Amino acid sequence: EAGVAQSPRYKIIEKRQSVAFWCNPISGHATLYWYQQILGQGPKLLIQFQNNGVVDDSQLPKDRFSAERLKGVDSTLKIQPAKLEDSAVYLCASSAGTAREKLFFGSGTQLSVL
Amino acid sequence: DQQVKQNSPSLSVQEGRISILNCDYTNSMFDYFLWYKKYPAEGPTFLISISSIKDKNEDGRFTVFLNKSAKHLSLHIVPSQPGDSAVYFCAASGRGDYKLSFGAGTTVTVRA
Numbered sequence: 001e002a003g004v005a006q007s008p009r010y011k012i013i014e015k016r017q018s019v020a021f022w023c024n025p026i027s028g029h030a031t032l033y034w035y036q037q038i039l040g041q042g043p044k045l046l047i048q049f050q051n052n053g054v055v056d057d058s059q060l061p062k063d064r065f066s067a068e069r070l071k072g073v074d075s076t077l078k079i080q081p082a083k084l085e086d087s088a089v090y091l092c093a094s095s096a097g098t099a100r101e102k103l104f105f106g107s108g109t110q111l112s113v114l
Numbered sequence: 115d116q117q118v119k120q121n122s123p124s125l126s127v128q129e130g131r132i133s134i135l136n137c138d139y140t141n142s143m144f145d146y147f148l149w150y151k152k153y154p155a156e157g158p159t160f161l162i163s164i165s166s167i168k169d170k171n172e173d174g175r176f177t178v179f180l181n182k183s184a185k186h187l188s189l190h191i192v193p194s195q196p197g198d199s200a201v202y203f204c205a206a207s208g209r210g211d212y213k214l215s216f217g218a219g220t221t222v223t224v225r226a
Contacts, residue, residue, distance in 0.1 A: 104159075107156050
């Protein structure tokens with residue numbers, strides 16, 4: 001069974017530039033999550049989708065971050081414009097149902113904002 | 115506001131001995147707890163979970179203990195193996211809000 005796919009693996013940009021990350025969840029998983037993990041901290045939920053609807057985006061900085069999940073399958077997360085403090089690993093995860101069930105994580109995208 | 119705390123950033127243990135990882139939480143609404151394991155350059159993978167109706171859950175070499183009155187849980191790995199060297203995250207979720215809150219992680223190094 002294929003796991004959660006994310007791209008790119010690494011991205012280096014300058015502040016005020018824009019960047020986009022892509023995620024393809026495990027086939028059949030209804031719930032998709034984007035997490036931000038800053039060095040030395042645990043993952044922090046940015047947004048949670050159930051199929052193609054947003055369940056929770058309370059911690060998403062909406063002035064610069066946006067995310068969409070088209071047709072309830074793959075998803076993109078965009079940052080525009082990027083700030084230095086956005087440097088982090090962006091993890092995508094999926095689950096068959098709620099977070100009470102196992103989350104399956106992708107390998108993440110490491111973003112460096114210079 | 116960190117609701118899940120792992121106060122030991124690192125732990126070094128000899129192969130074959132027990133590893134004990136600790137986790138404290140502050141939100142009394144949390145009723146489901148999980149441990150995830152992360153190798154470098156990979157995403158976290160699920161390890162073991164426990165519901166608040168239990169005080170212990172065991173899966174092979176891994177046992178999680180929950181002390182609700184102290185708002186504390188621990189993960190025991192017995193015996194520790196070199197492949198257990200990784201970062202371990204404690205996570206929790208609450209009734210009605212299934213969002214996971216993660217701790218900052220504990221890096222375990224198993225010495226040969």
